Amino acid sequence: MNNKRKLWQIFGPVICAFVLLGILFLVPWHFSNRSDSALFKASVSRSNNVFKGQEIKKDAFEKEYVPFYGSSELSRMDPMHPSVLAYKYKRSYKPFLLGGPGSQSLTHFFGMQGTTQELTNKKAVMIISPQWFTKEGQNPAAFSIYFSQLQAVDWILNAKQSQATRYAAKRLLTMPSGTADASTKSALETLAAGKEISVERRSLLKIRQRILENEDDLFSSLNMPNNVPQIQSGAHKLPGTYAYDNLRQIALDQGAEHTTNNPFDISNSFFTHRLGKKEVARLKDSQRKFDYTKSPEYGDLELVLNQFASQHTNVLFIIPPVNSKWANYTGLSEKMYQEATNKIVKQLTSQGFTNIANLSKDGGKKYFMEDTIHLGWNGWLTVDQYVQPFMKEKNQPIAYHLDNYYFSNEWANKTDVGPTKIAASKAR
Numbered sequence: 308m309n310n311k312r313k314l315w316q317i318f319g320p321v322i323c324a325f326v327l328l329g330i331l332f333l334v335p336w337h338f339s340n341r342s343d344s345a346l347f348k349a350s351v352s353r354s355n356n357v358f359k360g361q362e363i364k365k366d367a368f369e370k371e372y373v374p375f376y377g378s379s380e381l382s383r384m385d386p387m388h389p390s391v392l393a394y395k396y397k398r399s400y401k402p403f404l405l406g407g408p409g410s411q412s413l414t415h416f417f418g419m420q421g422t423t424q425e426l427t428n429k430k431a432v433m434i435i436s437p438q439w440f441t442k443e444g445q446n447p448a449a450f451s452i453y454f455s456q457l458q459a460v461d462w463i464l465n466a467k468q469s470q471a472t473r474y475a476a477k478r479l480l481t482m483p484s485g486t487a488d489a490s491t492k493s494a495l496e497t498l499a500a501g502k503e504i505s506v507e508r509r510s511l512l513k514i515r516q517r518i519l520e521n522e523d524d525l526f527s528s529l530n531m532p533n534n535v536p537q538i539q540s541g542a543h544k545l546p547g548t549y550a551y552d553n554l555r556q557i558a559l560d561q562g563a564e565h566t567t568n569n570p571f572d573i574s575n576s577f578f579t580h581r582l583g584k585k586e587v588a589r590l591k592d593s594q595r596k597f598d599y600t601k602s603p604e605y606g607d608l609e610l611v612l613n614q615f616a617s618q619h620t621n622v623l624f625i626i627p628p629v630n631s632k633w634a635n636y637t638g639l640s641e642k643m644y645q646e647a648t649n650k651i652v653k654q655l656t657s658q659g660f661t662n663i664a665n666l667s668k669d670g671g672k673k674y675f676m677e678d679t680i681h682l683g684w685n686g687w688l689t690v691d692q693y694v695q696p697f698m699k700e701k702n703q704p705i706a707y708h709l710d711n712y713y714f715s716n717e718w719a720n721k722t723d724v725g726p727t728k729i730a731a732s733k734a735r
Contacts, residue, residue, distance in 0.1 A: 341366050350403040351390050351534045353381060358405055359455035360527035361421030362520070367403050368425035373698070376415050377406040377434035380627065380681040384534065386541040387558050387687035389432075389694060395542035396549045400698045402432070409449025411439040412607035413478055417454060419614050420461040427618045430702060432694060434625045435608070437599045437647040437667065438680060444603035451484035456491060457519040460512055463494045463504065470711045471613045472498055474606060490515070551692075558684035562674025571632045577678040587636075595638035599647035601720045605654065609713040612658060616707040623662045623697045624655055625690055628670030633679045650724040659707040663729050664693035 341349075341363065349363045350372055357363050368374065375381065375389060381404045384391065389402045405418060415433075419426070439445075459479065466472045476499035479485035486492040494504055494512065504512070544561075546553050562572070569578040569587075582590075615622050626648055629639060648667040655663060666689060669675050677683025682690065712718055 345528070346370065346372065347401070348533060348535055349528065349531060350401060351384075351538055352531045353404050353407055353534070354527075354531045355407070355452055356527045356529065357531065358407075358410075358418055358453050360457065360523035361461070362524045363527055364403070364405075364422050365425050368422055368429065371399065371401050372403040373400045373430055373432065374426070375402040375404050375406075375432045375434070376418075377404075378410045378436060378439070379406075379408040380434060380436070381406050383677045383681050383683055383687075384537050384541060385561060385677065385684055385687065386544045387554065387561075387684050387691065388538075388541060389687065389691065391538050391541035391545070392549075392687075392691055394538050395545045398695075398698070400430075406434075407453070409446055410453050411445045411449075412604055412611045413445045413482075414450055414453045416475065416607065416610040416614055417458040417462060417479070419611075420458045420465070423465070423614075423618050426620050428702065428704075429618075429620055430698065431615070431620050431622045432625065432697075433611070433622055434627060435651060436627060436680070437644055437651065438629070440599040440602035440604040440647055440651075442598065442602060445482075445607060447482050447484070450482050454482070454484045455519075455523075456488055457516070457523055459485065459488075459491050459495075460516045460519060463491070463498065464509065464512055464516060466498055466504075468501065468503070470714055471610060473501055474714045475610055478603075478607065478610075551688075554688055555685065558688050559674060562684040566674070571630060571636065571679075572674060572676070573630065573633065573678045574683065581678070590637055592638040594634070595640070597639055598643060600643060600650060600722050603719055605650065605719045606714045608651070608654065609709075612655070612660060612707075612713075613709060615660070616658075616709055619704060621662070621702055621705055622660060623664065623693060624660060625664045625693065626651060626667050627680075627682050627686065628667050628675065629680050630676040630678065631671035634670065645726075646722065646724065649726050650721070652727045652729065653724050654713055654718075656727050656729065658709050658713075659705055661729065662697060664690065665729060666690070 346363070346367050349357050350367060364374075390404065392398070393401050405415070410418075412435075462475070466475075476495045480492070480495050480499060485495065490508075490511070494508060497504055497508075545557065565574050565576075566572045568575045569582075571578070573582070629644065631641075633639075634641065634644075644667065648665065652663060652665060655661070666675075666686070669686070669689065672685060674684045675682070675686040675689070677686070
């Protein structure tokens with residue numbers, strides 16, 4: 308055996324493996340033809356991999372799925388949850404749940420990258436919690452759970468010179484996960500300085516984008532939680548025909564059945580496992596100094612509004628309340644909560660986002676909340692009274708008029724924003 312043959316026997320398989328890997332990750336593939344059942348499982352999974360990626364979301368948004376952006380409230384899958392009602396009554400739309408604990412406006416802005424084409428001239432629902440608007444804004448550790456390099460590269464390659472671009476680049480530079488990759492960090496610094504990405508760097512980023520897209524297509528459905536049985540179980544508790552009065556009675560019965568071990572109308576499970584007598588005692592008056600009126604979150608929300616406007620996406624915004632009994636116990640100021648809500652509503656309506664379900668004063672209604680801050684039974688049923696007519700409406704082009712003022716520190720710290728009249732309620 309000559310030396311060349313010996314060398315090929317040693318290194319040949321390694322070379323072949325590298326060539327195959329190169330083909331696998333550099334050639335544009337679309338690996339899977341996802342079935343309806345796979346998309347439904349993904350839509351209710353609230354999987355972090357699905358949130359970080361784009362291929363599954365693209366497939367879903369090309370069909371009847373509508374993104375429902377939010378945070379941890381989306382996990383409260385009682386029988387009145389939007390996914391259960393849409394499944395049970397075979398609605399023309401299917402919620403695609405995007406969000407979990409700690410996901411806020413900045414998380415959603417980068418999560419929306421890669422699906423611009425699929426959401427152009429479509430509808431979306433976004434639940435904005437005033438609790439996001441803390442002094443610190445988006446928690447960096449929570450942001451890292453939902454962030455991917457694919458989101459960053461997609462955004463960098465499509466970024467145009469604007470105040471929104473400079474703001475987004477600067478915000479991502481404050482997040483450790485956003486600066487973990489040297490090439491991403493360098494590109495962000497260029498955009499934050501108001502400069503253009505060079506042709507050479509753009510070419511390299513496009514190669515990287517292809518690799519990341521193929522990885523996403525291959526791996527984003529792995530380890531996906533299966534919440535389909537929970538949705539089916541909730542649907543099984545509902546009557547065959549949709550009737551609001553019947554559903555409201557079921558919501559009241561469900562709420563009463565599941566809130567028997569505490570005086571706050573909090574679900575027994577949450578009270579037992581997340582609170583308990585010791586924790587409840589510790590938390591008395593603990594929220595007296597909470598302030599949601601001054602926050603970098605207002606600028607982050609403006610990024611999301613810029614994204615929706617660029618896509619001409621018609622959005623229903625839902626502003627939830629907090630549990631009134633719990634707020635009274637912990638000292639959370641109702642006056643402050645309403646001031647923060649006024650500020651959010653002002654930012655939305657002044658720029659043409661007028662589809663708003665302001666439920667911020669409903670936290671004292673019976674079984675409206677499942678726990679301290681998350682919607683439950685009657686809360687979800689009330690949300691449905693806005694979602695259903697919104698989805699039935701013909702989608703009309705909306706004239707958004709964005710204002711860069713909402714990126715400013717002046718707006719982030721502004722107080723005493725009075726109430727803004729919202730167009731007549733479209734709920735029943």
